[in-house]
Amino acid sequence: xxxxxxxxxxxxxxxxxxxxxxxxxxxxxxxxxxxxxxxxxxxxxxxxxxxxxxxxxxxxxxxxxxxxxxxxxxxxxxxxxxxxxxxxxxxxxxxxxxxxxxxxxxxxxxxx
Numbered sequence: 001x002x003x004x005x006x007x008x009x010x011x012x013x014x015x016x017x018x019x020x021x022x023x024x025x026x027x028x029x030x031x032x033x034x035x036x037x038x039x040x041x042x043x044x045x046x047x048x049x050x051x052x053x054x055x056x057x058x059x060x061x062x063x064x065x066x067x068x069x070x071x072x073x074x075x076x077x078x079x080x081x082x083x084x085x086x087x088x089x090x091x092x093x094x095x096x097x098x099x100x101x102x103x104x105x106x107x108x109x110x111x112x
Contacts, residue, residue: 006031009043023054029061032069040069044076044088051085060092070100077109 007030014023024047032040040057047055057073059065065073073090080088090110093101101107 006033007036007039009040011043021052021054023056025056025058027058027061031064031066032062032072033064033066034068037068037072040072041076045079048076048079048083048086048088051083054087054089055080056089056091058092059090059094059097062094062097065097065100070104070106074106074109 007028010027010029012025012027014025026040026043028040044055044057047053077088080086098107101110
């Protein structure tokens with residue numbers, strides 16, 4: 001899927017992978033920064049609203065994450081928690097992103 005400058009997403013849906021519900025994997029490529037955070041929100045929010053699925057955000061190819069990008073991910077996670085019947089998970093975090101989550105005391109939020 002095309003997105004703003006610096007970020008690109010690949011989306012893959014698998015049936016019956018999470019408690020017999022669909023699982024959607026979103027692979028992020030590039031930089032999730034203030035100029036393009038709306039792109040990931042536009043992609044993930046409808047999946048959260050639809051409910052009944054696991055959403056995996058794969059950060060393996062995410063080169064950079066700034067405070068706005070982190071804020072977007074936190075907002076999506078909180079939306080998923082509030083919706084219920086939706087699990088949002090981050091995987092393949094770089095050491096830099098992991099350290100950012102630790103510094104901001106957000107590791108526990110994404111562990112849920």
